[in-house]
Amino acid sequence: MKVYFLGTGTSQGIPVIGSKHSVCLSADPKDKRLRVSVWIHDVDFSIVIDCGPDFRQQMLTSNCQHLDAVLFTHEHADHTAGLDDIRPFYFTQGAIPIYAHERVLKNLVKRFDYIFETENKYPGAPSVVPIEVKENQPFSLKNKQIEPITALHGDLQVFGYKFTDFVYLTDVKQMDSFEIEKIKGVKLLVINALRYEPHTTHFNMEEAINFIHLVQPKKAYLTHISHLMGFHEEVQQNLPKNVFLAYDNLEIEI
Ligand SMILES: [Zn+2]
Numbered sequence: 001m002k003v004y005f006l007g008t009g010t011s012q013g014i015p016v017i018g019s020k021h022s023v024c025l026s027a028d029p030k031d032k033r034l035r036v037s038v039w040i041h042d043v044d045f046s047i048v049i050d051c052g053p054d055f056r057q058q059m060l061t062s063n064c065q066h067l068d069a070v071l072f073t074h075e076h077a078d079h080t081a082g083l084d085d086i087r088p089f090y091f092t093q094g095a096i097p098i099y100a101h102e103r104v105l106k107n108l109v110k111r112f113d114y115i116f117e118t119e120n121k122y123p124g125a126p127s128v129v130p131i132e133v134k135e136n137q138p139f140s141l142k143n144k145q146i147e148p149i150t151a152l153h154g155d156l157q158v159f160g161y162k163f164t165d166f167v168y169l170t171d172v173k174q175m176d177s178f179e180i181e182k183i184k185g186v187k188l189l190v191i192n193a194l195r196y197e198p199h200t201t202h203f204n205m206e207e208a209i210n211f212i213h214l215v216q217p218k219k220a221y222l223t224h225i226s227h228l229m230g231f232h233e234e235v236q237q238n239l240p241k242n243v244f245l246a247y248d249n250l251e252i253e254i
Pocket of ligand 1: 010036
């Protein structure tokens with residue numbers, strides 16, 4: 001199975017529009033971060049987690065040709081705003097299954113009403129098959145078993161997803177020990193780290209590193225990164241030896 005980092009940036013992406021911050025002006029491609037998302041693919045398996053405003057560009061850059069499903073972590077725009085751009089997949093494959101918490105599905109129906117329209121639907125609009133993800137209820141998607149992991153993003157419930165040896169979590173600020181038990185000792189953990197300064201709804205670097213100590217993965221990659229974290233190259237030098245800053249277009253084989 002391969003994990004391709006489509007985007008590793010926080011909600012505004014890096015560079016931030018109009019910003020004169022040195023990280024936003026950096027020429028290092030590792031300092032360019034689209035909105036957070038991963039493509040998980042294998043023989044006969046291809047899904048993305050989240051579908052933010054950079055989805056179209058991410059599908060072109062990664063050369064993703066087929067999409068079995070979109071899994072959503074939560075409803076915030078940096079994770080959902082690109083839903084309309086599943087159209088090319090819909091035109092060739094038919095309605096695309098989307099997996100999310102019931103609350104997130106309701107939110108998508110409100111914001112993308114034309115996608116969920118059943119009468120007089122515009123022929124160019126995409127269609128989806130909504131599938132509810134419930135806490136503590138693993139599900140299978142094609143040949144993979146997937147376990148939803150619950151966390152809190154401020155007051156908002158968010159889902160992460162566990163695929164046997166791999167766990168993807170983003171927008172986490174808090175997690176119950178019951179949920180942490182589910183992911184202990186995993187081979188590869190992806191977890192959000194926004195910046196060094198604390199933030200009310202996202203882990204900062206210290207919280208992410210503490211979380212990694214609790215989970216004890218073989219390797220951990222940090223994502224959902226702000227320009228305020230600093231230059232990729234410099235931040236990486238100060239990380240523990242099994243912790244890495246993810247960057248856009250990084251692909252890892254599990
Ligand atoms: Zn986010």
